[in-house]
Amino acid sequence: MQKPVLKKNVIIETLGCKLNQAETEMMATEFMRAGYRLVSDVREADIYILNTCTVTHIADRKSRQRLRLAQRHNPDILLVAIGCYAQRAAIELAGIGGVELVLGNKEKMKLPQLLQEIKNTERAVELSAGCYNNLRNRTFIKAQDGCDNFCAYCIVPLVRGRQKSLPAEQVIREIRQKTESGYREAVITGTEIGSYSQGGLDLKGLLEAVLAETQIERLRLSSLQPHHITQGLIKLWHNPRLCPHFHLSLQSGSNSVLKRMKRRYSTDDYSKVVSLIRSVIPKAAITTDVIVGFPGESQAEFEQSHSFCKQVGFARIHVFPFSSRPGTKAAEMLEQIDAVVKKQRSQKMITLAEESAHSFRRSFLGKTIHVLWEQKKKGIWSGLTDNYIRVYTRSKEDLSNKITKVRLEKLYRDGAWGKIKIKVYKGDI
Numbered sequence: 001m002q003k004p005v006l007k008k009n010v011i012i013e014t015l016g017c018k019l020n021q022a023e024t025e026m027m028a029t030e031f032m033r034a035g036y037r038l039v040s041d042v043r044e045a046d047i048y049i050l051n052t053c054t055v056t057h058i059a060d061r062k063s064r065q066r067l068r069l070a071q072r073h074n075p076d077i078l079l080v081a082i083g084c085y086a087q088r089a090a091i092e093l094a095g096i097g098g099v100e101l102v103l104g105n106k107e108k109m110k111l112p113q114l115l116q117e118i119k120n121t122e123r124a125v126e127l128s129a130g131c132y133n134n135l136r137n138r139t140f141i142k143a144q145d146g147c148d149n150f151c152a153y154c155i156v157p158l159v160r161g162r163q164k165s166l167p168a169e170q171v172i173r174e175i176r177q178k179t180e181s182g183y184r185e186a187v188i189t190g191t192e193i194g195s196y197s198q199g200g201l202d203l204k205g206l207l208e209a210v211l212a213e214t215q216i217e218r219l220r221l222s223s224l225q226p227h228h229i230t231q232g233l234i235k236l237w238h239n240p241r242l243c244p245h246f247h248l249s250l251q252s253g254s255n256s257v258l259k260r261m262k263r264r265y266s267t268d269d270y271s272k273v274v275s276l277i278r279s280v281i282p283k284a285a286i287t288t289d290v291i292v293g294f295p296g297e298s299q300a301e302f303e304q305s306h307s308f309c310k311q312v313g314f315a316r317i318h319v320f321p322f323s324s325r326p327g328t329k330a331a332e333m334l335e336q337i338d339a340v341v342k343k344q345r346s347q348k349m350i351t352l353a354e355e356s357a358h359s360f361r362r363s364f365l366g367k368t369i370h371v372l373w374e375q376k377k378k379g380i381w382s383g384l385t386d387n388y389i390r391v392y393t394r395s396k397e398d399l400s401n402k403i404t405k406v407r408l409e410k411l412y413r414d415g416a417w418g419k420i421k422i423k424v425y426k427g428d429i
Contacts, residue, residue: 009038012031017053019190022140022187052084054325067093081094087160145161168210175210193222221245237281245388249288287314292349313356321345362411369385
């Protein structure tokens with residue numbers, strides 16, 4: 001294989017979870033420090049880096065497609081595959097034409113240094129302001145990695161390793177730096193953020209420290225497990241800086257399926273947590289993931305899951321047909337569900353997901369809520385409320401990275417159409 005030649009223009013794309021996004025941000029910072037120019041158009045890039053996901057076979061396929069598409073748009077580009085898919089199946093990715101470097105999770109953060117070692121470059125190119133993440137006002141901050149649960153279907157512990165947490169001081173330092181750079185919302189993320197434990201602090205202690213020692217205006221958490229939600233943790237949401245949005249992993253609404261999945265809760269446990277959240281934070285958005293077609297899932301078990309999801313009334317449901325991952329317990333289970341059946345069940349659950357999302361958004365029509373505006377496309381601005389409703393509006397003013405009060409008027413696209421209630425100020429909150 002011919003040695004890659006170090007160039008200066010880099011594009012980094014990310015698939016998968018918020019932890020991957022957080023690590024991409026960290027890597028982008030290291031590339032900028034090393035003198036690279038980060039670009040958003042693959043045709044302008046010399047190096048294409050894909051931070052991959054392998055949670056399902058569909059994620060694998062997307063990774064392969066993205067790599068091949070990058071090379072089609074730019075045949076001379078150096079392709080680099082990193083992340084979870086690279087950790088699980090490096091040889092498979094290396095077999096894709098044009099892919100010259102494959103790095104797993106343990107090595108990927110060293111990529112700028114590794115490229116530098118391959119071949120020194122000329123004098124660093126000055127980074128154009130805003131050429132990377134120029135439309136983002138939300139930053140992803142990694143606080144934890146790895147998982148010790150080994151759920152029957154999940155490849156994550158095999159590609160991420162055992163649970164480990166970063167020092168609170170590091171998390172706080174990164175949030176301060178991003179706040180100084182203009183970011184107004186931070187998402188604290190990890191493989192299993194609820195298991196955070198470092199220096200005598202649990203997740204509650206970490207959040208208390210971040211709220212006390214940073215000025216970030218919005219603080220959001222990535223995915224939580226039901227058993228990590230406690231009354232003490234939820235009480236922190238009396239602070240309006242904490243976004244009332246909980247991505248609470250479910251996976252199945254059938255107790256027998258949950259048991260086979262080796263999940264650590266029952267539907268009754270889950271319901272109690274949902275009730276606790278809503279009793280303290282009535283406007284909270286509760287979103288979730290659901291797997292359909294897990295090995296052995298009977299029609300009755302699927303209907304139980306469907307009924308439970310309908311009962312909860314989620315703000316959003318991410319539906320995943322079961323995908324067998326090599327090395328997991330579920331891959332070895334008998335009674336694998338036929339692909340046609342999985343597709344039928346997926347469609348029924350997706351229909352429910354759409355109905356639930358519409359119902360949640362509809363309940364906020366006529367109300368005034370704060371929106372953090374992100375970007376403008378074809379004359380229409382879009383942004384997010386603190387409880388994760390996508391809002392759209394028209395405005396002649398530059399709303400990027402501003403927070404305004406907005407009255408939600410009607411359902412629109414995947415969110416709601418809003419009318420700005422007051423004059424826009426950058427510091428309005």
